[in-house]
Amino acid sequence: MNKREFKDRVYGELAAVTKAMANPHRLEIIDLLAQGPFSVEQIAGYTGLSVANASQHLQTLRKARLVSVVRNGNFILYSLSDDDVFRTWVSLRELGTAFHAEIEKLVQNFREGTKAIDAQTMISLLEKDEVILIDVRPEEEYRRGHIHRALSMPVDRLPGELNNLPRDRQIVAYCRGPFCVYADEAVRLLLENGYQAVRLEEGYREWVLAGYPAQTA
């Protein structure tokens, strides 16, 4: 094997892996699977794809060995094959966000009228009991793992649970990550109903990746 063949093979293999991530739907799927295993139906629901189309994209990720598969009766559960997949996604996300101000602008415009606090601030406020932390992801994800001392409060249940929340403390809401909108919805609802509410900048997986305390329930 000569030098050119060697390089074409090596870069070709790595380009194939990169190509598997080079599609908006598949990036969204990777971002979702960072929260744990999901069935094809669930993935289709959260991403707005048909089941058949979601399955096709998942086969692409599978062939690139970016996801792994477990069958559970009628259901097939997909999850990321390793934390490194998430880390590479984070690297791409940060690279894109740093050089494409449109992305940051998109996110800021979408979040207009709401505020965020970072992990360090949240930790110290929580220790002083100055805030309540709510996890507004679906319950299933909360049970799989959540930030230490967070209360489960799925966003679609929040309207009926408002009276169970204190008005004298700030409420911090978090969800899946920087592009997840559950926390935005929750903060908006809380603000409209006279609560003090902010979003946590980090999502659950970023929290875990940074080594902050988490627990399962």
Added chain:
Amino acid sequence: MNKREFKDRVYGELAAVTKAMANPHRLEIIDLLAQGPFSVEQIAGYTGLSVANASQHLQTLRKARLVSVVRNGNFILYSLSDDDVFRTWVSLRELGTAFHAEIEKLVQNFREGTKAIDAQTMISLLEKDEVILIDVRPEEEYRRGHIHRALSMPVDRLPGELNNLPRDRQIVAYCRGPFCVYADEAVRLLLENGYQAVRLEEGYREWVLAGYPAQTA
């Protein structure tokens, strides 16, 4: 803007950046530009592409803001727009290598018969003057930056410089990175001529990224 539009826009932008990296030639170009600025002609030469094809690929990288451009008379010099581009490439490289054993096997087969040492080992041997370190990249790259105490010995000049190298010490050769073959060629030539020679596992950019001492000349 509703939730679905927001997500489609954000993941779409990030997929566009990822797509710019999802081609073997463009990955090779990124790997090369990690060594510094190069003209289109040079890039075409090192990658085996036509100038027109190299230019097209560079326009793709430019539109994704992964490279930056400086004109120097008749020449246009391309370089990586930031270290983060290199870091993301490293992340992709490691992800691909970890899950696709074919890649590691390719590299090992190509390097059959040669040995490597890592940075830590090299540092301690160099301090004890037990090894000679040679940079076998083209001189231009050596001058832009090289490992502290390395001698410039471009691989195409090595045959004529053999007699200037000591036979009583091991020679450590390095080049651009894990997929660069200059160091392999040098080690093979040295071994065939009765020298003790090994390859340094890290290339120049990995060395710098790890914070080890480098210098310019």
Added chain:
DNA sequence: TACCTATTCAATAAATCAATTGAATACTGA
């Protein structure tokens, strides 16, 4: 065994990407 559910497969059409080609553009120096 039959029916139901979840998922995958394979084919198709449309969209996108990649390599090539030759003309156009920008710069340099006599």
Added chain:
DNA sequence: TCAGTATTCAATTGATTTATTGAATAGGTA
């Protein structure tokens, strides 16, 4: 100004990717 050099542009052709569709497959339950 002209000729030479380096690069880009735009068009074309062929290759690859994506979404859709309906049939096929795998598992569960009565």
